[in-house]
Structures are given as structure tokens and as C-alpha cells.
Amino acid sequence: QNGVELVFTILLMVLNMTLFRWIIGEISSIIMNADVHMVKRREEYAQYRSFIESNHLPDDLRDEIMAHFNASHRDSMVAQGKILAGLCASLQVDRARFLFRETL
Numbered sequence: 001q002n003g004v005e006l007v008f009t010i011l012l013m014v015l016n017m018t019l020f021r022w023i024i025g026e027i028s029s030i031i032m033n034a035d036v037h038m039v040k041r042r043e044e045y046a047q048y049r050s051f052i053e054s055n056h057l058p059d060d061l062r063d064e065i066m067a068h069f070n071a072s073h074r075d076s077m078v079a080q081g082k083i084l085a086g087l088c089a090s091l092q093v094d095r096a097r098f099l100f101r102e103t104l
Contacts, residue, residue, distance in 0.1 A: 045069065051083050061094055 048069050052062050068087060084092060 048083060055095070055099060057095065057098060061098060064091055
């Protein structure tokens, strides 16, 4: 072996290590971003469940609201007012009719 081959081999190894580190970093970044979105979705899901349980909604209405949640795939945290605003009109009417059934 001569010196040129040795330097070429060392430079090639450094290039390979750099490329490997970059690829691993990108994969880690993708996984971390997926985790952030998953945490936000779980928090939103918990808010929907809390809203449903606090209003003691019937099972069929619960299923429809959760189906709406699953279909919407929103990533923002949702307050109770936003949940109501995000529901379609028929679900809002069904919810109101159930909550105020004794008044009506």
C-alpha cells in the first residue's frame, strides 16, 4: 500500500460515516415529527371523549361524534366550543335535542 491509497481510504470512510449520520438524522427527525402529531391527536381524542362523557351522550350519538373525529384528522387542540363548531349541523341538532330533551 502506498500513502495515496491510505488517504483515499480514510477520506472514503469519513464520507461514508457522514452520509450514514445524515441518513440516521433524517430518519430520527421523521419519527420525532410523527410522535408529535400522534401526541396531539391523542390529546384531541381525549378531549372529545371527555366532552362526550361530561354531557352523558347516548351511544349512537357518541359513535357519530367519534366517527366525525376520526374522519376529520385535525392536528390542533380542540376546546369544547371548537368541537361543537366543527360538528355538522345534524349532529349539533341531535346533541342539542338530547341535552335539552327535558326542556323540550
